[in-house]
Amino acid sequence: MAKLTVAGIPVADIVRLGPVIPVLAFDSAEQGENVSRALHAGGVKVLEITLRTEAGLEAIERAAQIAPDIVVGVGTITRPEQCALAKKAGAQFGVSPGLTKEMHAAAVEAGLPLLPGVMTPTDIITALELGYEIVKFFPAQPAGGVPMLQAFHGPFPALKFCPTGGITPESASTFLALPNVVCVGGSWLTPKAAVASQNWAEITRLARAASELSRPVR
Structure with a gap:
């Protein structure tokens, strides 16, 4: 299988920077900057800021400069x-919930390493044909x-996953123990109540706990 190469940091390196990638959606760019700073203070080096709100792009711009x-x-x-x-x-x-050939081509043209979402064996085969070695399993x-994920390991032994969707602090370690999981995505690091009350210390505490989750060396 050919290794997918685009400009920037390879996804294979990014997913190994920490066991948990927080999945984030912000009401404002200012809120995004504050949360991103709190997560970074807790040892989280990788953030996924989604485009689910209008603040997404500006929040990305601010967070990238922290x-x-x-x-x-x-x-x-x-x-x-x-x-x-x-x-x-x-x-x-970039992270996507699914994958098309058009999206793949756009990511390559933009020089944006992509972690594409898969859910079925057909999705996985498409991703493999396009050269991906690491994918997002969504909604996990x-x-x-x-x-x-255990069932996928048989027919796709070389493929690695970042499962995202419904993962909790209690279940994260079970996912991370799987031989084909390199990290997990989760939203529990930023509880709505903590964000609303601007309790950045609580977010830093949760980030520190997530950063200390163990995973086998692979």
Whole structure:
């Protein structure tokens, strides 16, 4: 299988910077900057800031300037043209809930390393044909969770996953223990109540706990 190469930090390196990639959606760019700073203070080096709100692109731009060791990705890419917009805003990688050939081509053209979403064996085969070695399993828990990833390991032994969707602090370690999981995505690091009350210390505490989750060396 050919290794997919685009400009920037390879996805294979990004997913190994920490066991948990927080999945984030912000009401404002200012809120995004504050949350991103709190997460970074807790040891989280990789962020996925989604385009689920209008503040997404500006939040990415601000977060990318917080520290030299922070890696900011754009999440919920659903249209090819979003790849170039996110790259211009400062995103260093992209995450999508699914994958099309058009989206793949747009990511390559924009120089945006992509972590594409898969849910079925057909999705996986498409991703493999396009050269991907690491994919997002989404929505992880509703789509079968740990048993499904265990089942995928047989026919796709070389493929690595970042499961996202429905993962909790209690279940994260179970996912991380699987031989084909390199990290997990989760939203539990930023509880709505903590964000609303601007309790940045609580977010830093949760980030520190997530950063200390163990995973086998692979």
